Amino acid sequence: MAVIFKIIIVIILTVPLVICCNVSEAVCPVNFSCQFSSVKCEYYCNNTISYNWTVISNYNQHCPIKSLNLSSNQISTLPIYAFSDLISLKELNLSLNNISTLPAKLFSGLTSLEKLYLNNNQIRTLTAKTFDDLTSLQILYLNKNSITTIKYGAFSYFTSSLLYLDLRNNNLQNYRDRTFEKLKKLKELYSDLFSLCCLVGDIDVCEPTDTFSSCADLLKREGLRVLMLVIGVSSAIGNGIVILSRRFNNKDNNKNDFNKVQTMLITNLAVSDLLMAVYLIIIASTDIHYRGRYAKVARDWKSSFLCSFAGAISTLSGQCSVTTLMILSIDRAVNIVNPFTTKWLNSTKCKIVIGISWLVWVVFSFLPLVNRLDFINLSYFCKNYYGKQSVCLALPLTRSRWPGWEYAIAIFIGFNGLSFIVIATSYVAIFVSVKRSGATVNKIKRRKDLTRRAWKLGIIVFTDFCCWFPVILMGICSETKRWDIPDEIYVWAASFIIPINSCINPYLYTIVHMFTCNSRKPNFQQEIKMTKVDI
Incomplete structure (x- = not known):
C-alpha cells in the first residue's frame, strides 16, 4: 500500500513538469509560465513564495529554466556560483531587493544570459569581476541603486554584446573613461551624467542631454x-x-x-x-x-x-x-x-x-x-x-x-x-x-x-x-x-x-x-x- 502511495505522489509531482516542457496546449502548473514558440520554462518566485535554491535547481534539472524572477524577495546577500547550474538562463530579475554587494563569480556560468535586472537595490560598487561570464548580455538595468564607483573592467565581459544600459538614480562619482569607451555596440544609455554620453560616442539614444553644453564647451551656442x-x-x-x-x-x-x-x-x-x-x-x-x-x-x-x-x-x-x-x-x-x-x-x-x-x-x-x-x-x-x-x-x-x-x-x-x-x-x-x-x-x-x-x-x-x-x-x-x-x-x-x-x-x-x-x-x-x- 505504501509503494502505491509513493507512486501516486511521484506522478503528481512530475506530470506538471512534463506538461510544461512538452505540451504546448496544456495549462501551466503553479509558478510556471510557459511559452512554446520554442520550449521555454519560466520560474517565478515573488512575495507569495519563498525562493529556494534547491527547488530552483531541481526544477532546472527537469526543465532548463530560461527566465528566473526573484524580484521583491528582500534578498540581501547572494552566494557565489548561485546561478552556475542555470546554463540556459536568458533572463534574470533580481530587482526590488536589498542587495548591497555583488560578489565575484556570482553570475559564473550564465553565458547565455541576455537580460539582467538589478534595479531598485542598494548596490554601491561594481568591480572588475562582478559580471564574470556574461558574454551574451544585451540589456542591463542598474538604475535606482547607490552606485558610487564603477571600477575599470566592470563591463569588460560584454563589451561586444551590450545594447542597453540604465544607470539612472545613482550617485556615480568614481569611474574610468575607458570603462564606457569600450562599449562599442551600445545603442541606449541612460544615466544622471551628461559626460557619459561623450564617452560612448554617437549612439541611438543617450540621456540626459545637456541643453546648454556640448562635449567640448560649457556653452555650445x-x-x-x-x-x-x-x-x-x-x-x-x-x-x-x-x-x-x-x-x-x-x-x-x-x-x-x-x-x-x-x-x-x-x-x-x-x-x-x-x-x-x-x-x-x-x-x-x-x-x-x-x-x-x-x-x-x-x-x-x-x-x-x-x-x-x-x-x-x-x-x-x-x-x-x-x-x-x-x-x-x-x-x-x-x-x-x-x-x-x-x-x-x-x-x-x-x-x-x-x-x-x-x-x-x-x-x-x-x-x-x-x-x-x-x-x-x-x-x-x-x-x-x-x-x-x-x-x-x-x-x-x-x-x-x-x-x-x-x-x-x-x-x-x-x-x-x-x-x-x-x-x-x-x-x-x-x-x-x-x-x-x-x-x-x-x-x-x-x-x-x-x-x-x-x-x-x-x-x-x-x-x-x-x-x-x-x-x-x-x-x-x-x-x-x-x-x-x-x-x-x-x-x-x-x-x-x-x-x-x-x-x-x-x-x-x-x-x-x-x-x-x-x-x-x-x-x-x-x-x-x-x-x-x-x-
Missing part, C-alpha cells in the same frame, strides 16, 4: 556665449555707474525724505543687479577656461563650490531685484495717487525693509548649499542643488523632478508671479491717477510732463513684463503639463531673458533719469516738488 559676456560686462558697468553716482552725487536727492527713499531703492536695485553681472561673468569665464575639454571636467564643475555659489547669487540677485521693483512700484504709486497723505515709506522704514528683504533672500538662496557642510544634512535638498545644469541654475521650467523642485517653484513662480501682479497693479494705479489729474491741471504746462511720465512708466512695465512674465508662464505650463518647453526656449529664457533685466534696469531707472532731470524747467520743478513725485 556661440551667440549665447557672446551675449552672456556682453550682458555681464554691460550690467557691471551700468550698475557700477548707478551705485557711484547715487553715492557721490546725492545732494539734490537728500533735500527731502522722498528722494532719500528713491535713492536707497535705486541703489539697492543696482547692487542686486550687479550680483547678476557677477554670475554671468563667472559662467562666461568658466566656459573660456574649459573650452574644448568640458566633458572631462563637467562632473567636477557641477559639483564645485563655485558653481553652487554662482547659482546662489543668481537666485539672490533675481529675487532681490524683483522685491526692490515691487517696493519701488508701491512707493511711487502711493506718492502719486495720494501725494498729500502721510508717507508710506520714509528713509528709516526703507532701511528696515531693505535689510529684511536681503536677509530673507540670502537665507533662501544659500539654504540649499548647507548640505555641502559635512555636519549638516538636509534630506530635502540634494548635495548639488544648483549643479543640475552646467550654468548652475535651478529654474523649474522642465518636467524633471529633482530634490527641492517644489522649493524652486515657490520662489520663481509663486513669489515672482505675485510680485508681477503687485507691480502691474501699482503702475495701473499710477496711469489712472495721472490721467485723472491731467483733466484738472493747466494742460499747456503739464501735458508734456504727463506724456513723458506715461512713456517712462510704460517702458518700465513693458520691460518687466517681457523679462518675468514669459518665465512665470513657462513654469506654470510646465508644471501643469500643458506644454513641454523646447530646449532652445529653455536655454534662452534661463541665459538671456532673465539676466537682461539686470542690464536694462540701471539705464532705465537712473541714466535716463540723469538726462531728463536736466531738461526740466524751474516752474515745472516746483510742481514736481509739490506733488512729491520723482519718477
